[in-house]
Amino acid sequence: MxxxxxxxxxxxxxxxxxxxxxxxxxxxxxxxxxxxxxxxxxxxxxxxxxxxxxxxxxxxxxxxxxxxxxxxxxxxxxxxxxxxxxxxAMGEHHDHLIDIETGDVIEFKSDRIEQLQDEIARALGYDIVHHRLELYGKKRRKA
Missing domain, CATH: 1.10.10.10 (Winged helix-like DNA-binding domain superfamily/Winged helix DNA-binding domain)
Known part of the structure; x- marks a missing residue:
């Protein structure tokens, strides 16, 4: 990513x-x-x-x-x-990971995620025309 x-x-x-x-x-x-x-x-x-x-x-x-x-x-x-x-609005498509503790928004791009979304849509008989992926998480604490 x-x-x-x-x-x-x-x-x-x-x-x-x-x-x-x-x-x-x-x-x-x-x-x-x-x-x-x-x-x-x-x-x-x-x-x-x-x-x-x-x-x-x-x-x-x-x-x-x-x-x-x-x-x-x-x-x-x-x-x-x-x-x-x-x-x-410029630039390549990207997705977001939102830190639920700090509110920080981290942008990322993953070809694997994009390919999987295309495969799922195609298997269901659709072409994706727009999508937005938001992941919500919190930082892992070191053990």
Whole structure:
């Protein structure tokens, strides 16, 4: 298994192409999204953005995230037991392992899992058009 690759998206360019005006608060949010690793939630994005500009509201963050999600620029994940988290929509397909104790989200890719899913779908008479795999676990303690 390998960790999914990360690329830096140009959200501002995508929004401009869609005819969306880039305000100062929106630019700050976009910069945070482009430079943040992982899967931040809206509150984490808001906290980082408000350090740069205290006039940014949580509703501005939510509206910007909804806009980006609607354009397909980001994916929203509603991992069990926590707030919605966001990640860039670029890059290869990958799956997630969520640490139930810390909330950490670990990205991974497994060709074996992908092949098995294809085999199961084919055996049942289906072609997979989309899927999402989320594993929930906790770190093993050393004995």
């Amino acid at each position: 390998t960790k999914a690759p990360t690329q830096k998206p140009d959200y501002e360019k995508q929004l401009r192409r869609a005819g969306v005006r880039i305000t100062r608060p929106r630019r700050i949010i976009l910069d945070i999204l482009s430079s943040t690793e992982g899967h931040p939630d809206a509150l984490e994005i808001f906290q980082m953005a408000s350090k740069a500009d205290s006039s940014i509201s949580l509703s501005t963050v939510y509206r910007t995230m909804k806009l980006l999600e609607g354009m397909g620029a980001i994916h929203r994940h509603a991992f069990e037991g926590g707030p919605s988290r966001f990640e860039q």
